[in-house]
Amino acid sequence: MERIGDIKLDKSNNKYLYLQLFEEIKRLIESNNIEPHTKLPTIRYLANKLGVNNSTIVNAYNQLETEGYIYKKIGSGTFVQDIRSKEVNKLILDEETSMNLDSLNLFLDMKKEEKIINFASTAPMPDLFPIDDFKIVLNEVLDRDKGRAFTYQESQGYLDLRKAISNYLSGFNIKANENNIHIISGAQQGIDILSKALIEYGSVVFTENPTYTGAIAVFKSRSARIVEIPINKDGIDLIDLEYKLRSLKPKFIYVMPNFQNPTGYSYTVAKMKKLIELAVKHNFYIIEDDYLSDLHLFNQPKNTLKSLDTVDKVIYIKSFSKIFMPGLRLAFMIIPQTIYSEVLSAKHISDISTSGLIQRAFHLYLEKGIWQKHIERMSTVYSERYNTIIKSIKKYMPKQVKYTLPQGGLNFWFSLPSSYSANELYKLCLKNGITIAPGSLFDIWQRDTKYFRLSIASVHKDEIDFGIAKLSQIINFFLKNYQKDNITIDLYNNLF
Numbered sequence: 001m002e003r004i005g006d007i008k009l010d011k012s013n014n015k016y017l018y019l020q021l022f023e024e025i026k027r028l029i030e031s032n033n034i035e036p037h038t039k040l041p042t043i044r045y046l047a048n049k050l051g052v053n054n055s056t057i058v059n060a061y062n063q064l065e066t067e068g069y070i071y072k073k074i075g076s077g078t079f080v081q082d083i084r085s086k087e088v089n090k091l092i093l094d095e096e097t098s099m100n101l102d103s104l105n106l107f108l109d110m111k112k113e114e115k116i117i118n119f120a121s122t123a124p125m126p127d128l129f130p131i132d133d134f135k136i137v138l139n140e141v142l143d144r145d146k147g148r149a150f151t152y153q154e155s156q157g158y159l160d161l162r163k164a165i166s167n168y169l170s171g172f173n174i175k176a177n178e179n180n181i182h183i184i185s186g187a188q189q190g191i192d193i194l195s196k197a198l199i200e201y202g203s204v205v206f207t208e209n210p211t212y213t214g215a216i217a218v219f220k221s222r223s224a225r226i227v228e229i230p231i232n233k234d235g236i237d238l239i240d241l242e243y244k245l246r247s248l249k250p251k252f253i254y255v256m257p258n259f260q261n262p263t264g265y266s267y268t269v270a271k272m273k274k275l276i277e278l279a280v281k282h283n284f285y286i287i288e289d290d291y292l293s294d295l296h297l298f299n300q301p302k303n304t305l306k307s308l309d310t311v312d313k314v315i316y317i318k319s320f321s322k323i324f325m326p327g328l329r330l331a332f333m334i335i336p337q338t339i340y341s342e343v344l345s346a347k348h349i350s351d352i353s354t355s356g357l358i359q360r361a362f363h364l365y366l367e368k369g370i371w372q373k374h375i376e377r378m379s380t381v382y383s384e385r386y387n388t389i390i391k392s393i394k395k396y397m398p399k400q401v402k403y404t405l406p407q408g409g410l411n412f413w414f415s416l417p418s419s420y421s422a423n424e425l426y427k428l429c430l431k432n433g434i435t436i437a438p439g440s441l442f443d444i445w446q447r448d449t450k451y452f453r454l455s456i457a458s459v460h461k462d463e464i465d466f467g468i469a470k471l472s473q474i475i476n477f478f479l480k481n482y483q484k485d486n487i488t489i490d491l492y493n494n495l496f
């Protein structure tokens, strides 16, 4: 078996030494010569052994980290990633957006009429889309604006829509005028253009871990150095955050304070305030991804970080995908004055502007109050599903499976006992016509974990009880037959 200590670098070769080292270690990991979670040699040791500068090792390790081959634990060292979970991720296609059920059927060799129960996707179902109402506002825009609806729109967004959003936000205690609001083509684009505007090669970015897959992919694509901050039931782990802030200077932290994806947990107001205090003290921005705060089901106040931000440190992103129609590609951001021009230019470079027709139609939709009606309908449908799944979970879920139920939202987060793999459970469920989202999808380093997420966005109310009963049966079977010795890492200790 080859080892890192046996690697030889060729100083006469034109290729940078750090790239040679990166490729050699990558090859050893891919060919299973190094076990997942093995600790790598320290920088100084390896530099001495190979007769190169420390910076060669640092650059090679950074490249490996960016491409997901290794992960760093502050205070403990650098470890080899479990890249086997990448295979599972390929199967899942894009679980957040839309499960491609046709190809899953092919994969499963199931009969077309056998329906998969989809607890994995967070995309709303098309039968909830308000097509007739949207047709009315679209036609009205076409009659009113004619060709103007199809000209280039200003990059920041259609002014009347920005004004209407500013008005709408006052109901959420968020003060933002039309000059701070930027219309974007979905929250995903918001994360991407913010990264374009703020991240340079190697910039440090903090995120909750586990977190939203699409954000991890963006930060990696910009070669950011991602540092994980654990999340607890009441929000981000402030002790860990303060500890890491002693030695690292992040450009920003990316968080979801309401119904965090995937855990469903929400921050307490005290934690929100403290996070803003830390952003001022250590001079970083907070990106608040508010993809779901509209779905508080128990009439609590809808607190957002932005509503508490008096210091202009919070970059607020609001998507309409989960509560409206994801294919519209419509969202907005509230941008601090200090980064206004960088963000505007990144948006312009990206797609010039979000569709003017859709912006104008959505403006009318808000102005006519149809939006409010739609939100009320969605809340009713989702509270019915929420109440049903809670009952079914309590009734059927095996006792060994742990969970903390959220106060609303779409996502429910579970833990198998230690030494069980959620990737394996995912495969077993898939063979039996149920999809779940395994925790590896949301881990920054795609490590296999004992966690999995269920979502109620893509299941009908009357499928839920049967689905959870069947899933519980599968889990009971799984717990008896699928124990593994090699799931040794117990990630996210304080989650439940």
Ligand SMILES: Cc1ncc(COP(=O)(O)O)c(C=O)c1O
Pocket: 096, 097, 122, 185, 186, 187, 188, 189, 212, 214, 256, 261, 289, 291, 319, 320, 321, 326, 330, 331
């Ligand atoms: C937390 C979170 N943020 C952003 C997005 C992307 O949203 P959009 O469709 O607005 O691009 C998703 C989609 O799943 C999400 O879960």
